[in-house]
Amino acid sequence: MKIGLLGYGKMGKTIEQIALHRQHDITLKVEKDTDSYALENIDVAIDFSTPDAAVANITKCFNHNIPVISGTTGWLDHYDDVVALCKEKNGTFLYASNFSLGVNIFFELNKTLSKLMKNLPEYDISMEEIHHTEKLDAPSGTAITLAEEILKNSKYGSWTLDAAKLNDLHIHSKRIDKVPGTHQVVYNSSVDTIEIKHTAHNRDGFALGAVIAAEWIVGKKGVFSMKDVLNIG
Ligand SMILES: NC(=O)C1=CN([C@@H]2O[C@H](COP(=O)(O)OP(=O)(O)OC[C@H]3O[C@@H](n4cnc5c(N)ncnc54)[C@H](O)[C@@H]3O)[C@@H](O)[C@H]2O)C=CC1
Ligand SMILES: O=C(O)C1=N[C@H](C(=O)O)C[C@H](O)C1
Numbered sequence: 001m002k003i004g005l006l007g008y009g010k011m012g013k014t015i016e017q018i019a020l021h022r023q024h025d026i027t028l029k030v031e032k033d034t035d036s037y038a039l040e041n042i043d044v045a046i047d048f049s050t051p052d053a054a055v056a057n058i059t060k061c062f063n064h065n066i067p068v069i070s071g072t073t074g075w076l077d078h079y080d081d082v083v084a085l086c087k088e089k090n091g092t093f094l095y096a097s098n099f100s101l102g103v104n105i106f107f108e109l110n111k112t113l114s115k116l117m118k119n120l121p122e123y124d125i126s127m128e129e130i131h132h133t134e135k136l137d138a139p140s141g142t143a144i145t146l147a148e149e150i151l152k153n154s155k156y157g158s159w160t161l162d163a164a165k166l167n168d169l170h171i172h173s174k175r176i177d178k179v180p181g182t183h184q185v186v187y188n189s190s191v192d193t194i195e196i197k198h199t200a201h202n203r204d205g206f207a208l209g210a211v212i213a214a215e216w217i218v219g220k221k222g223v224f225s226m227k228d229v230l231n232i233g
Contacts, residue, residue: 001024002041003028004042006047006057008031009049015046015207022211027041030049030057044214047070047072053072069094071095076144091221104209106146110150111233118153125186127169127170127186129181130175130179132179138161183198184196212229
Protein backbone atom coordinates (compact mmCIF):
# COMPACT_ATOMS: atom_id res chain seq x y z
CA MET A 1 0.00 0.00 0.00
CA LYS A 2 1.24 3.51 -0.83
CA ILE A 3 0.74 5.86 2.11
CA GLY A 4 0.88 9.67 2.15
CA LEU A 5 1.75 11.17 5.53
CA LEU A 6 0.08 14.56 5.99
CA GLY A 7 2.13 15.66 9.00
CA TYR A 8 5.58 14.24 9.65
CA GLY A 9 6.13 15.13 13.29
CA LYS A 10 6.17 12.82 16.31
CA MET A 11 3.23 10.75 15.06
CA GLY A 12 4.10 10.86 11.35
CA LYS A 13 7.56 9.48 12.08
CA THR A 14 6.20 6.72 14.37
CA ILE A 15 3.60 5.76 11.74
CA GLU A 16 6.34 5.60 9.09
CA GLN A 17 8.29 3.03 11.13
CA ILE A 18 5.26 0.82 11.68
CA ALA A 19 4.05 1.15 8.08
CA LEU A 20 7.48 0.17 6.69
CA HIS A 21 7.58 -2.80 9.08
CA ARG A 22 4.21 -3.91 7.66
CA GLN A 23 5.65 -3.76 4.08
CA HIS A 24 3.96 -0.48 3.05
CA ASP A 25 5.60 2.35 1.09
CA ILE A 26 5.62 5.98 2.20
CA THR A 27 5.20 7.94 -1.03
CA LEU A 28 4.57 11.41 0.45
CA LYS A 29 5.69 13.18 3.64
CA VAL A 30 4.36 16.67 4.37
CA GLU A 31 6.60 18.07 7.08
CA LYS A 32 5.56 21.71 7.30
CA ASP A 33 2.61 24.03 6.94
CA THR A 34 1.95 24.04 3.19
CA ASP A 35 -0.89 23.17 0.83
CA SER A 36 1.31 22.92 -2.26
CA TYR A 37 2.00 19.17 -2.06
CA ALA A 38 0.81 16.80 -4.81
CA LEU A 39 -1.49 13.90 -3.92
CA GLU A 40 -0.06 11.48 -6.49
CA ASN A 41 0.92 7.83 -6.25
CA ILE A 42 -1.02 7.38 -2.98
CA ASP A 43 -3.58 4.70 -1.99
CA VAL A 44 -4.43 6.29 1.36
CA ALA A 45 -3.50 9.46 3.29
CA ILE A 46 -2.94 9.62 7.05
CA ASP A 47 -3.29 13.07 8.61
CA PHE A 48 -1.52 13.75 11.90
CA SER A 49 -0.84 17.47 11.44
CA THR A 50 -2.18 20.43 13.41
CA PRO A 51 -5.66 21.65 14.43
CA ASP A 52 -5.38 24.52 11.90
CA ALA A 53 -4.23 22.32 8.99
CA ALA A 54 -6.48 19.25 9.34
CA VAL A 55 -9.61 20.44 7.53
CA ALA A 56 -7.71 21.72 4.47
CA ASN A 57 -5.73 18.48 4.25
CA ILE A 58 -8.85 16.30 4.53
CA THR A 59 -10.69 18.44 1.95
CA LYS A 60 -7.78 18.12 -0.47
CA CYS A 61 -7.96 14.31 -0.13
CA PHE A 62 -11.70 14.34 -0.92
CA ASN A 63 -11.02 16.51 -3.99
CA HIS A 64 -8.42 14.00 -5.23
CA ASN A 65 -10.52 10.93 -4.38
CA ILE A 66 -7.95 9.69 -1.82
CA PRO A 67 -9.24 7.86 1.31
CA VAL A 68 -8.12 9.76 4.42
CA ILE A 69 -7.47 8.65 8.00
CA SER A 70 -7.55 11.58 10.42
CA GLY A 71 -5.87 11.46 13.83
CA THR A 72 -5.38 15.18 14.31
CA THR A 73 -7.32 16.59 17.25
CA GLY A 74 -8.54 20.10 18.05
CA TRP A 75 -10.55 20.73 14.85
CA LEU A 76 -13.79 18.94 15.82
CA ASP A 77 -15.99 22.07 15.60
CA HIS A 78 -15.81 21.37 11.83
CA TYR A 79 -16.47 17.62 12.03
CA ASP A 80 -20.10 17.80 10.80
CA ASP A 81 -19.07 19.95 7.81
CA VAL A 82 -16.30 17.49 6.92
CA VAL A 83 -18.72 14.54 7.11
CA ALA A 84 -21.19 16.41 4.85
CA LEU A 85 -18.41 17.19 2.36
CA CYS A 86 -17.26 13.57 2.36
CA LYS A 87 -20.77 12.43 1.45
CA GLU A 88 -21.14 15.15 -1.21
CA LYS A 89 -17.83 14.11 -2.82
CA ASN A 90 -18.49 10.35 -2.39
CA GLY A 91 -15.25 10.24 -0.40
CA THR A 92 -13.73 7.97 2.24
CA PHE A 93 -13.01 9.26 5.75
CA LEU A 94 -12.23 7.94 9.22
CA TYR A 95 -11.53 10.13 12.27
CA ALA A 96 -10.53 8.78 15.67
CA SER A 97 -9.53 10.87 18.68
CA ASN A 98 -7.39 7.89 19.65
CA PHE A 99 -6.31 4.98 17.44
CA SER A 100 -4.86 2.69 20.11
CA LEU A 101 -6.57 -0.63 20.77
CA GLY A 102 -6.19 -0.08 24.53
CA VAL A 103 -7.97 3.28 24.46
CA ASN A 104 -10.75 1.91 22.27
CA ILE A 105 -11.29 -0.81 24.89
CA PHE A 106 -11.12 1.93 27.55
CA PHE A 107 -13.88 3.80 25.65
CA GLU A 108 -16.10 0.72 26.03
CA LEU A 109 -15.27 0.45 29.77
CA ASN A 110 -16.14 4.13 30.16
CA LYS A 111 -19.46 3.62 28.38
CA THR A 112 -20.38 0.62 30.53
CA LEU A 113 -19.35 2.37 33.76
CA SER A 114 -21.32 5.50 32.91
CA LYS A 115 -24.46 3.41 32.30
CA LEU A 116 -23.98 1.61 35.64
CA MET A 117 -23.60 4.98 37.44
CA LYS A 118 -26.52 6.64 35.66
CA ASN A 119 -28.92 6.61 38.64
CA LEU A 120 -26.30 7.36 41.32
CA PRO A 121 -26.13 11.19 41.48
CA GLU A 122 -24.33 11.03 44.85
CA TYR A 123 -21.16 10.39 42.84
CA ASP A 124 -19.41 13.47 41.46
CA ILE A 125 -17.56 12.76 38.23
CA SER A 126 -14.31 14.35 37.13
CA MET A 127 -11.66 13.63 34.51
CA GLU A 128 -7.94 14.17 34.12
CA GLU A 129 -5.80 14.05 30.99
CA ILE A 130 -2.02 14.45 30.98
CA HIS A 131 0.04 15.07 27.83
CA HIS A 132 3.45 16.40 26.80
CA THR A 133 4.04 20.15 26.78
CA GLU A 134 4.10 20.41 22.93
CA LYS A 135 0.42 19.53 22.66
CA LEU A 136 -1.52 22.39 21.02
CA ASP A 137 -5.08 21.53 22.10
CA ALA A 138 -6.80 21.11 25.48
CA PRO A 139 -8.62 19.10 26.50
CA SER A 140 -7.33 16.18 24.46
CA GLY A 141 -9.54 14.71 21.75
CA THR A 142 -9.64 11.47 23.73
CA ALA A 143 -10.90 13.29 26.83
CA ILE A 144 -13.66 14.89 24.75
CA THR A 145 -14.73 11.46 23.42
CA LEU A 146 -14.82 10.09 27.00
CA ALA A 147 -16.71 13.14 28.29
CA GLU A 148 -19.33 13.03 25.53
CA GLU A 149 -20.18 9.43 26.51
CA ILE A 150 -20.35 10.29 30.24
CA LEU A 151 -22.63 13.28 29.56
CA LYS A 152 -25.26 10.98 28.01
CA ASN A 153 -25.75 9.31 31.43
CA SER A 154 -24.96 12.00 34.00
CA LYS A 155 -26.30 15.03 35.85
CA TYR A 156 -23.87 17.38 34.06
CA GLY A 157 -24.85 19.76 31.24
CA SER A 158 -21.55 19.82 29.37
CA TRP A 159 -17.82 19.39 29.92
CA THR A 160 -15.60 22.25 31.05
CA LEU A 161 -11.96 23.07 31.73
CA ASP A 162 -13.09 25.45 34.49
CA ALA A 163 -13.14 23.76 37.93
CA ALA A 164 -15.39 26.52 39.27
CA LYS A 165 -18.31 25.43 37.05
CA LEU A 166 -19.82 22.88 39.42
CA ASN A 167 -22.76 21.95 37.17
CA ASP A 168 -20.44 20.79 34.39
CA LEU A 169 -18.11 17.81 34.05
CA HIS A 170 -14.64 19.11 34.89
CA ILE A 171 -11.72 17.93 32.73
CA HIS A 172 -8.39 18.71 34.37
CA SER A 173 -5.78 19.09 31.57
CA LYS A 174 -2.17 18.79 32.70
CA ARG A 175 0.89 19.32 30.51
CA ILE A 176 4.07 17.50 31.65
CA ASP A 177 7.22 17.03 29.55
CA LYS A 178 7.29 13.83 27.41
CA VAL A 179 4.02 12.25 28.64
CA PRO A 180 2.52 10.38 25.61
CA GLY A 181 -1.07 10.39 26.94
CA THR A 182 -2.85 9.49 30.20
CA HIS A 183 -6.62 9.60 30.76
CA GLN A 184 -8.53 9.02 33.99
CA VAL A 185 -12.23 9.10 34.90
CA VAL A 186 -13.12 9.41 38.61
CA TYR A 187 -16.48 8.85 40.33
CA ASN A 188 -16.26 10.21 43.88
CA SER A 189 -18.81 9.97 46.71
CA SER A 190 -18.54 10.61 50.46
CA VAL A 191 -17.99 6.88 51.05
CA ASP A 192 -15.81 5.69 48.17
CA THR A 193 -14.11 6.40 44.84
CA ILE A 194 -14.23 4.48 41.56
CA GLU A 195 -11.48 5.25 39.02
CA ILE A 196 -10.64 3.97 35.56
CA LYS A 197 -7.37 4.97 33.90
CA HIS A 198 -5.47 4.40 30.65
CA THR A 199 -1.76 5.17 30.41
CA ALA A 200 0.05 5.11 27.07
CA HIS A 201 3.72 4.16 27.48
CA ASN A 202 4.72 5.47 24.03
CA ARG A 203 3.15 6.40 20.64
CA ASP A 204 3.38 2.94 19.04
CA GLY A 205 -0.20 1.97 19.92
CA PHE A 206 -1.64 5.11 18.31
CA ALA A 207 0.48 4.60 15.20
CA LEU A 208 -0.30 0.89 14.81
CA GLY A 209 -4.04 1.62 15.07
CA ALA A 210 -3.78 4.31 12.39
CA VAL A 211 -1.94 1.96 10.00
CA ILE A 212 -4.47 -0.84 10.64
CA ALA A 213 -7.28 1.65 9.93
CA ALA A 214 -5.54 2.68 6.67
CA GLU A 215 -5.19 -0.97 5.60
CA TRP A 216 -8.88 -1.57 6.41
CA ILE A 217 -10.29 1.49 4.62
CA VAL A 218 -8.77 1.10 1.14
CA GLY A 219 -11.51 0.15 -1.35
CA LYS A 220 -14.36 1.44 0.87
CA LYS A 221 -16.56 4.55 0.51
CA GLY A 222 -18.18 6.52 3.33
CA VAL A 223 -17.57 7.80 6.86
CA PHE A 224 -16.20 5.34 9.41
CA SER A 225 -14.88 5.11 12.98
CA MET A 226 -12.53 2.79 14.86
CA LYS A 227 -15.59 0.84 16.02
CA ASP A 228 -15.99 -0.27 12.38
CA VAL A 229 -12.32 -1.24 12.10
CA LEU A 230 -12.14 -3.10 15.41
CA ASN A 231 -15.71 -4.43 15.26
CA ILE A 232 -16.40 -3.44 18.89
CA GLY A 233 -19.04 -1.31 20.62
N1 LIG B 1 -5.76 10.14 17.22
C1 LIG B 1 -4.68 9.68 17.85
O1 LIG B 1 -4.57 8.47 18.16
C2 LIG B 1 -3.57 10.62 18.14
C3 LIG B 1 -3.69 11.94 17.76
N2 LIG B 1 -2.65 12.79 17.91
C4 LIG B 1 -2.84 14.11 17.34
O2 LIG B 1 -2.10 14.18 16.13
C5 LIG B 1 -1.67 15.50 15.88
C6 LIG B 1 -0.17 15.50 15.60
O3 LIG B 1 0.51 15.07 16.76
P1 LIG B 1 2.12 15.05 16.81
O4 LIG B 1 2.65 14.24 15.70
O5 LIG B 1 2.45 14.69 18.21
O6 LIG B 1 2.45 16.59 16.56
P2 LIG B 1 3.81 17.21 15.96
O7 LIG B 1 3.75 18.65 16.29
O8 LIG B 1 4.97 16.41 16.41
O9 LIG B 1 3.64 17.01 14.37
C7 LIG B 1 2.76 17.74 13.58
C8 LIG B 1 3.42 17.98 12.25
O10 LIG B 1 2.47 18.56 11.32
C9 LIG B 1 3.20 19.46 10.53
N3 LIG B 1 2.30 20.40 9.83
C10 LIG B 1 2.02 21.70 10.13
N4 LIG B 1 1.15 22.19 9.21
C11 LIG B 1 0.91 21.19 8.34
C12 LIG B 1 0.11 21.10 7.16
N5 LIG B 1 -0.59 22.17 6.67
N6 LIG B 1 0.04 19.90 6.54
C13 LIG B 1 0.74 18.84 6.98
N7 LIG B 1 1.55 18.89 8.07
C14 LIG B 1 1.61 20.05 8.73
C15 LIG B 1 4.13 20.14 11.51
O11 LIG B 1 5.20 20.79 10.87
C16 LIG B 1 4.60 18.94 12.32
O12 LIG B 1 5.73 18.33 11.72
C17 LIG B 1 -2.12 16.31 17.10
O13 LIG B 1 -3.34 16.95 16.79
C18 LIG B 1 -2.34 15.26 18.16
O14 LIG B 1 -3.29 15.65 19.13
C19 LIG B 1 -1.47 12.41 18.47
C20 LIG B 1 -1.31 11.13 18.90
C21 LIG B 1 -2.34 10.13 18.78
O1 LIG C 1 -1.30 15.05 21.20
C1 LIG C 1 -1.08 13.88 21.57
O2 LIG C 1 0.06 13.48 21.82
C2 LIG C 1 -2.22 12.96 21.68
N1 LIG C 1 -3.36 13.35 21.21
C3 LIG C 1 -4.56 12.60 21.17
C4 LIG C 1 -5.66 13.31 21.93
O3 LIG C 1 -5.74 14.55 21.85
O4 LIG C 1 -6.46 12.65 22.57
C5 LIG C 1 -4.39 11.16 21.50
C6 LIG C 1 -3.29 10.82 22.46
O5 LIG C 1 -3.76 10.97 23.77
C7 LIG C 1 -2.01 11.60 22.22
